[in-house]
Amino acid sequence: MSSDGPTPAERFLRGILPENPVLRQVLGICPTLAVTNTMEGAVTMTGAVLFVLTCANVLVSLIRPLLKPHLRILVFTLTIATFVTIADRLLAAFLYDMSRQLGPYIPLIIVNCIIIARCEICASKQPVRTALMDALGQSLGFGLALCALASVREILGFGTWFGKWLGWRVLPVGLSERVWAPWTVMILPPGAFIALALLLGAVNWATARARARKEA
Amino acid sequence: MTRSPHGPVPREAAVTASAPAPVAPAVSVAPGPHLHAAASTQRMMADVLVGLAPLVAVAVAQFRQHALFQMAIASCSAVVSEWLFARMRGRPATLWDLSALVTGLILALSLPAGAPWYAGAVGAAVAIGLGKAIFGGLGQNLFNPAMVGRAFAMISFPAALGASAYVSPSLGIEAVTSATPLTAFKMSGQVTPIGPLFLGATNGSIGETSALAALLGGLYLCFRRTAPWEIPAGAILAMGAAALPGLAGGGTTWTLAHDLSAGAFMYGAFFIATDPVTSPLTPRGKWIFGAGFGLLVAMIRRFSGYPEGVMFAILVMNALVPLINRGTIPVPVGGPAPQTR
Amino acid sequence: MKRNPILDAWLVIALSAGFGSSLAAVQAALKPRIEANKLCDTLGQVPVLVTSATRAEKVVVGDRVYYRALDAAGVTVGWVVPASGQGFADKIELLIGLDATASTITGIYVLDQKETPGLGDNITTEAFRRRFLRKPADVPLSVRKDGAAAAHEIEAITGATISSESVVAIVNAALRQFAGQLRSGAIRPGGIP
Numbered sequence: 001m002s003s004d005g006p007t008p009a010e011r012f013l014r015g016i017l018p019e020n021p022v023l024r025q026v027l028g029i030c031p032t033l034a035v036t037n038t039m040e041g042a043v044t045m046t047g048a049v050l051f052v053l054t055c056a057n058v059l060v061s062l063i064r065p066l067l068k069p070h071l072r073i074l075v076f077t078l079t080i081a082t083f084v085t086i087a088d089r090l091l092a093a094f095l096y097d098m099s100r101q102l103g104p105y106i107p108l109i110i111v112n113c114i115i116i117a118r119c120e121i122c123a124s125k126q127p128v129r130t131a132l133m134d135a136l137g138q139s140l141g142f143g144l145a146l147c148a149l150a151s152v153r154e155i156l157g158f159g160t161w162f163g164k165w166l167g168w169r170v171l172p173v174g175l176s177e178r179v180w181a182p183w184t185v186m187i188l189p190p191g192a193f194i195a196l197a198l199l200l201g202a203v204n205w206a207t208a209r210a211r212a213r214k215e216a
Numbered sequence: 217m218t219r220s221p222h223g224p225v226p227r228e229a230a231v232t233a234s235a236p237a238p239v240a241p242a243v244s245v246a247p248g249p250h251l252h253a254a255a256s257t258q259r260m261m262a263d264v265l266v267g268l269a270p271l272v273a274v275a276v277a278q279f280r281q282h283a284l285f286q287m288a289i290a291s292c293s294a295v296v297s298e299w300l301f302a303r304m305r306g307r308p309a310t311l312w313d314l315s316a317l318v319t320g321l322i323l324a325l326s327l328p329a330g331a332p333w334y335a336g337a338v339g340a341a342v343a344i345g346l347g348k349a350i351f352g353g354l355g356q357n358l359f360n361p362a363m364v365g366r367a368f369a370m371i372s373f374p375a376a377l378g379a380s381a382y383v384s385p386s387l388g389i390e391a392v393t394s395a396t397p398l399t400a401f402k403m404s405g406q407v408t409p410i411g412p413l414f415l416g417a418t419n420g421s422i423g424e425t426s427a428l429a430a431l432l433g434g435l436y437l438c439f440r441r442t443a444p445w446e447i448p449a450g451a452i453l454a455m456g457a458a459a460l461p462g463l464a465g466g467g468t469t470w471t472l473a474h475d476l477s478a479g480a481f482m483y484g485a486f487f488i489a490t491d492p493v494t495s496p497l498t499p500r501g502k503w504i505f506g507a508g509f510g511l512l513v514a515m516i517r518r519f520s521g522y523p524e525g526v527m528f529a530i531l532v533m534n535a536l537v538p539l540i541n542r543g544t545i546p547v548p549v550g551g552p553a554p555q556t557r
Numbered sequence: 558m559k560r561n562p563i564l565d566a567w568l569v570i571a572l573s574a575g576f577g578s579s580l581a582a583v584q585a586a587l588k589p590r591i592e593a594n595k596l597c598d599t600l601g602q603v604p605v606l607v608t609s610a611t612r613a614e615k616v617v618v619g620d621r622v623y624y625r626a627l628d629a630a631g632v633t634v635g636w637v638v639p640a641s642g643q644g645f646a647d648k649i650e651l652l653i654g655l656d657a658t659a660s661t662i663t664g665i666y667v668l669d670q671k672e673t674p675g676l677g678d679n680i681t682t683e684a685f686r687r688r689f690l691r692k693p694a695d696v697p698l699s700v701r702k703d704g705a706a707a708a709h710e711i712e713a714i715t716g717a718t719i720s721s722e723s724v725v726a727i728v729n730a731a732l733r734q735f736a737g738q739l740r741s742g743a744i745r746p747g748g749i750p
Contacts, residue, residue, distance in 0.1 A: 078572055082576040085580055096591075177375070
C-alpha cells in the first residue's frame with residue numbers, strides 16, 4: 001500500500017464489491033451460513049454488524065496513538081465484545097423476536113473475523129473519517145452478501161420474501177404441491193452451504209470474465 | 217494381456233496416468249500388472265439396464281403411467297445434467313457410456329409413484345452434479361450418486377418422499393391406497409402376507425415392490441460379473457443373522473422372509489450396493505461391505521423412526537469403503553513385501 | 558530499562574473500566590424491558606390459551622412454575638401449564654391452557670421446537686393445536702393416525718407421527734403432574750378469587 005492509500009470514499013466503495021468481506025475475503029462465514037434462511041435474519045445481523053463494526057472502528061481509530069503493538073489485539077477484542085454485548089441487549093429489548101431467532105449468533109459477532117480484521121488493517125492505522133467510511137463500506141458489503149443469500153434461501157425455502165415483517169409472498173398461496181413445493185433443504189444448513197458455494201462460484205466466474213474482457 | 221512395460225497400454229490406464237495433462241506423453245509407462253479386461257463402462261451399464269428390465273416391467277405393470285412418468289423425468293434430468301456438468305468442466309460429454317441414464321433410472325425406481333415432478337428432476341440433477349461431477353466424474357465419486365440424489369430430494373421435499381408420500385389414493389392405482397408393508401408393520405404391527413410381498417403386489421417405491429424381479433435381474437448381473445455376488449450374499453447373510461434374536465424370542469409373524477422381501481432390500485443389495493465405484497475392491501472387503509449394509513438396514517428398520525433404511529445404509533457404507541479397502545489389502549503370494557527403511 | 562507491566566497496560570485497564578461501567582449502565586437501562594419481553598412472550602399467550610383471561614400470575618411449586626389466569630375481576634378462570642420434553646429432534650417446550658377446574662384443555666402453544674421443517678414443525682400450526690381444544694385434561698390423551706374418534710384422541714400430523722406423539726406425551730406428563738399438585742393442595746384451586 002502506498003503512503004497515501006485509498007481515499008475514504010474509495011475505501012467505502014471497495015468494501016461493497018471489490019473487497020467484499022464475504023464474497024471476496026470469505027470472512028464471517030458463520031453468520032453468513034447460520035442466519036440467512038430469512039431476510040429478517042439477514043437484515044438484523046447486518047444491522048448488528050454495522051453497529052459493532054462502526055463503533056469499534058471509530059473507537060480504535062480514536063485511541064490509535066495509544067495502542068501498544070503487543071496489547072492491540074486485546075484492546076480490539078475488548079472493544080468489540082463491549083459493543084456486541086450492547087447490540088445483543090438492544091436487540092433483546094427492542095426486537096425480542098429477532099433476538100430469539102438469531103439466538104447465539106449475535107454474541108458470536110465477537111469472534112467474527114471481519115471486525116477484528118478491519119480494526120487491524122484499517123482503524124488502527126487510519127484517521128477517524130477513513131475508519132468510519134471503511135466500516136460502513138464493509139458492513140454494506142456484508143449486508144449485500146447476506147441479503148443475496150437470504151433472498152435465494154427464503155424464496156426457495158419458504159416461498160416468501162420478508163415473509164415475517166412484510167408478508168410478501170413470491171409463490172402464490174394456493175399453489176398445488178404437484179407444481180412446486182417449498183424447498184425445505186434451503187432453510188436447513190445444507191442449503192446454506194450449497195447456496196453460498198454457488199454464489200461464490202458465480203462471483204468468481206463474473207470477476208474472471210470481467211478481468212478477461214479488460215485485458216482483451 | 218500385456219506384460220511388457222513398452223507394450224500397448226490399456227486405454228484406461230493411460231488416461232488415468234495423464235488425466236490432468238491434455239497432451240499424452242510420448243511413451244507412457246504404467247506400472248504393472250497390465251491386465252486387459254473386456255469390461256468397459258458402456259458394457260457394464262448396458263448390463264445394468266438389462267438387469268433392471270424386470271423391475272421396470274413390474275413397475276410399469278403396477279403403477280402404469282406414473283412409473284413411466286417418474287422414469288422419464290429422472291432419466292431426462294440425469295442425462296441433461298450430465299451433459300451440462302461435462303460442458304461446465306470443459307470435458308467431452310460422456311453420455312454414451314450410459315452411466316447417467318443408469319443413475320437416473322435407479323433413482324426413479326426408488327421414488328414413490330405419486331412423487332411430484334421436481335423430486336425426480338432435482339434428485340437426478342443433484343445425483344449427477346453433487347454426487348458425481350464435483351468429485352471429478354464417473355469413477356471418482358465417494359457416494360452412490362442415485363442415493364445422494366434421493367437423500368437430497370428427501371430432505372428438500374420431506375412431504376413428497378416421506379412415508380406419507382407413498383399413500384396417494386388420488387392416483388387411481390390400487391396398490392397406493394394403503395401404507396407400504398414396512399410402514400404398516402412399523403406403525404401398527406400389521407404383517408403383509410409373504411406372497412404379494414415377494415411377487416410385488418404391494419405399495420412402495422416403484423422399483424422395489426417385487427423382490428422376485430430384483431432377484432432375477434440381480435442374479436443376471438452377478439452371472440455377468442457386472443455385480444460382485446459377494447455383496448448381496450453378505451447382505452442376505454447379515455439380515456439373517458440380525459433376525460436370529462427375533463427367532464429366539466418367537467411369537468412374531470414378521471419373519472426373515474418378510475425382511476428380505478419387503479422394501480428396497482433386494483433392489484438395494486443387488487443394484488445399488490454393487491456399484492463398482494462406491495463398493496470395496498477386494499473380495500473380503502465386498503463381504504464386509506455387504507454384511508454391513510444388511511446389518512444397517514436391519515437396525516434402521518428395527519430401531520429408528522424410519523420404516524426403511526436402504527438409502528442411509530448405502531450412504532453410510534459408501535463412506536466406510538476407503539477404510540474397508542485399506543483393511544483388506546490381500547497379501548501377495550510369498551508373504552508381504554519386506555519393509556524397506 | 559525494565560518497564561512496569563501495570564503501567565504498560567494502563568490503556569487496557571482504563572478501557573475495561575470504561576466498558577464495564579457502560580455495559581452495566583446499558584444492562585440497567587434495558588433490563589426491565591428485556592424481562593418484560595420474556596414474560597410477555599409467555600403471558601401474551603394466556604388470553605389465547607384461556608378464554609376470558611386478561612392477565613396471569615405466577616404460581617411456584619417447588620421447581621415448577623405455573624400461571625394462574627385471571628379475568629379482569631381477579632377471578633381464576635384457568636391455568637397455563639408450561640411443559641417440556643423430548644421431541645423427534647430436540648426438546649419441545651409447550652404452554653398448555655386449562656379451564657378453571659383444570660378438567661378441560663383450552664389451548665396449547667409451542668414456545669420452542671426444532672422438529673423436522675416441513676413435517677414435524679407442523680406441530681406449531683393452528684390446525685394441529687386446535688386438535689387439543691376441549692379435550693379432557695383428566696384422562697391421558699392418545700394419538701390416532703386415521704382421525705380422532707373418541708374424546709381423548711388426537712389425530713396425528715400426516716408424516717409426523719413421532720412429533721405428534723411427543724407433544725401428546727409431554728401434555729399428558731405435565732397434566733398428570735399438575736393434577737397431582739392440585740389434589741395435594743400445593744396449589745390453591747381455581748374458582749375462588
